Amino acid sequence: MSRGCYLALCARPVQFEKANPVNCVFFDEANKQVFAVRSGGATGVVVKGLEDKNPISFRMEDKGEVKCIKFSLGNKILAVQRTSKSVDFLNFIPDCPQLEYTQECKTKNANILGFCWTSSTEIVFITDQGIEFYQVLPEKRSLKLVKNQNINVNWYMYCPESSVILLSTTVLGNVLQPFYFKGGTMSKLSKFEIELPAAPKSSKLSLSERDIAMATIYEQLYVLYLRHHSRTSNSTGAEVVLYHLPRESSCKKMHILKLNRTGKFALNVVDNLVVVHHQDTETSVIFDIKLKGEFDGTVTLHQLVLPARSIQPYQIPVAGPASVTNQSPVPCKLYSSSWIVFQPDIIISASEGYLWNLEVKLEPVVNLFPDKGKLMDFLLQRKECKMVILSVCSQMLSEPDGGTLAVIATVFDKLNHEYKKYLEAEQSYTMVVETGQSRGNPLLKRPVRTQAVIDQSDMYTHVLSVFTEKKHYLYELVIKTLVQHNLFYMLHQFLQYHVLSDSKPLACLLLSLESIYPPAHQLSLDMLKRLSTANDEIVEVLLSKHQVLAALRFIRGVGGHDSISARKFLDAAKQADDNMLFYTIFRFFEQRNQRLRGNPNFTAGEHCEEHVTFFKQIFGEQALMKLTTF
């Protein structure tokens, strides 16, 4: 891994036959599939996707040059565009007619710019004069027009994740009209205008599709506009302008990412980060719109999160049977001019026949942030962040110049905040479900426990356990550490302010400290009292201190004196070596016997014979309580 390169191409790319005069390569953004079409399909079509291991291959009749080829969702129907007037269809559904069928666009004199599948049987044609939304009926080998809209279109863009098609309209091309597709319906969202860097001199198309991208960032759909540096404006370089495109209301300019450089750029979105590739310097930069920027009242300006770095060097595995050739892998040319970038995170090298996912690596990032607080803000938003965060914490605590207390405090505060947020969300979700308010509320979702939710056991296992040999829980660790360093008064004050939560094990731990730190006795008893489920333990503690009367008064106070063992108390009273005490306790139980059974004598099951004998010995037979009869 070289000097903090935080971007990498995935290790397992999709490999396909390189583009050449007889082999055309297409990419479908919706299914993320690469199509290699040889000789118009006559000598074969190979379809490879990112997830599927088995490529689909088939043959089709060469009816002319293929302009566009895409499967519907689920690979049910194949659509092929060969002319600018019509699209051909081929069913891939078992037991369906296998013959091709064709659909011409409805608008006269219109040219089809392209098409997009919005479900397994719904397709949208985009023509230079509007869009047409069709339902495909594979059994009937025909299409039914659901809706169409006339509008002059320069170019279009489709975001399959959000089912939104964006059309470039007007002469300058900078008025964008979004359409949203769901459940067989097409809805028109409000159009918006992209502010061009400078007023164009002539009335020609001024907004290119190359400078626009659509992506979902932090669950919101954005239109990203790459605004190039213009000499007339006083900007210091190119910028990426983010327009937020909500389904319900109109589009709004929200963020500006300052690139501070000029030249050729390409955009990706990975793990909610906007990645901007710069071909001239062969480096990339990233932006996180959740990090604090400079808010000017309407938009937030963001500077680079990290210094620019190249994508990690990539070795192309040598083709062919490696065992025979035994060649060393060839380094891949990065930022090549033959690269094509697709949203959100796809990079394709058509000349070499590779499709990669771009990935963000978090380990190299750690040392690029001088400010640990900012580093945490950054890491907490990333998908695979847990282990990196824990290693940062561990490094902070164990290395001598790891961080000042203020920094450590900030970092832990941030982790706690995230944990708290999750717990609260979980709690309110549970409450809504339990009270039955969840019915008829489709928006209610169980909160997702992301990797940023770091709990006690994570922290313990990966960060704190190095400081101790044995496995404890956090409170136990705190106590043992304080005891080891003789900081009893500190421990004491922590308990006084309930920093360590009450529990039976903790109370027992305190009891065990009594011999080295006597106040632990009171602290422990108080804790048991607060627990309110530890009355038996309190009695045991008092009896062990020979505080027999206190134990009896306590258990009577909480109403448990009818079920306690007389023998246990008499034993303790006898050990205390105080005859008057023994007399009192003995009399108490005689009275209890009288009250419960109408007879002061002990039953055999109580095993108090020895104590009765002892009582008679000391106080005489006549001192025993008489059976009262009325």
Place this chain on the structure above:
Amino acid sequence: MAAAAAGGAGQEKQLAPALLSFFIYNPKLGPREGEEEKKILFYHPNEVEKNEKIRNVGLCEAIVQFTRTFSPSKPAKSLHTQKNRQFFNEPEENFWMVMVVRNPVIEKYHKDGKPVIEYQEEELLDKVYSSVLQQCYSMYKLFNGTFLKAIEDGGVRVLKERLEKFFHRYLQTLHLQSCDLLDVFCGISFFPLDKMTYLKIQSFINRMEESLNIVKYTAFLYNDQLIWSGLEQDDMRILYKYLTTSLFPRHIEPELAGRDSPIRAEMPGNLQHYGRFLTGPLNLNDPEAKCRFPKIFVNTDGTYEELHLIVYKAMSAAVCFMIDASMQPTLDFCRKLDSIVGPQLTVLASDICEQYNINKRISGSEKEPQFKFIYFNHMNLAEKSTIHMRKTPSVSLTSVHPDLMKILGDINSDFTRVDEDEEIIVKAMSDYWVVGKKSDQRELYVILNQKNANLIEVNEEVKKLCATQFNNIFFLD
């Protein structure tokens, strides 16, 4: 209570107890005849004739020596006479401190106009004044170290100088007429706080100790109540007394005065925060400002540490930084401290205030306490009183009659005699009931004013109090 309250139908004058004399001696310093004066290390009032001083010291020596025969392990603590009471204390081996207090007096006028003086021999409580005497020593030791250390440092001369310098001023602040049970406890009032705010304070202290890396111990107070102490309990107890009865009250005037008042204006203002030094430099902008901090001595039984006491306050939050006496804090250090601690302490103080108000609202404890009580826990020295309205350096204002306070003292003396848990209920004159409870290390004294209440009802009332005020501790019914 008041020093000379006129009372009764006839011409009657009441005189409060007063300090007659106070002296410190060591019999080993002048064992031979004719050298008796050498034994005397300090004598108040100094004007007393030499031979009388020698006589009084000799008398005390004799009494202690004589009574030792009967109780070798527990030497005499006090001597009761008609006119006064003497208290003895041997804080260090062979060093004796004696305090002579005149009994309160009622001056009556005979029909013929002649005054008749009546000494009230049974009014003073031994435990209260013995405790006052012990505190005299503890306070001296806090600022001067032990007697022995002074002699090691520079002989008897140095010890005498230190005693003279310290007690000359200190004895004037004793106010013997307003001593009561709280002087026996010499406890610490803790500020009630939720866990999160408490941890914020912890975190603040840790950060400060880290950035001002010469700090050895820190203590944190809010509203004159303790929240955190890095010092051990016994040292904190006396430092707490000094802070709350002497240092803080002296600085309260400018604080109450507000920002724009002339008193406040004299203090160097800082617009960024409210922090200021209560000890040390007054004006940080003055390049000539003296950075002299009081020295204190802690852990005198063990490591014997000498420290500079830096007390810094922002609004109601006060923090004490204690640094090793071998380090001399410079003006630069003070400025650094001010710039680091000031802003953070200001924020913290308002956080605490806010959280405290929230907690108060939640627990509903805003209402005036219906019970008059004093609570003390020997284990952590926690003290709470709803009887004392305000403790000022001159008087402790109590809301109950001194006779009742005396009953509290008597009950406390009874508790001291036995180890067992006890409960004592006293029916006082004028419809008051006084209840004392002792459970393990804790003592609770309640004063109830309920006409015609019987013993059972009083017992129920106290139970109610325990259930509301002390439900989170183990307190036997």
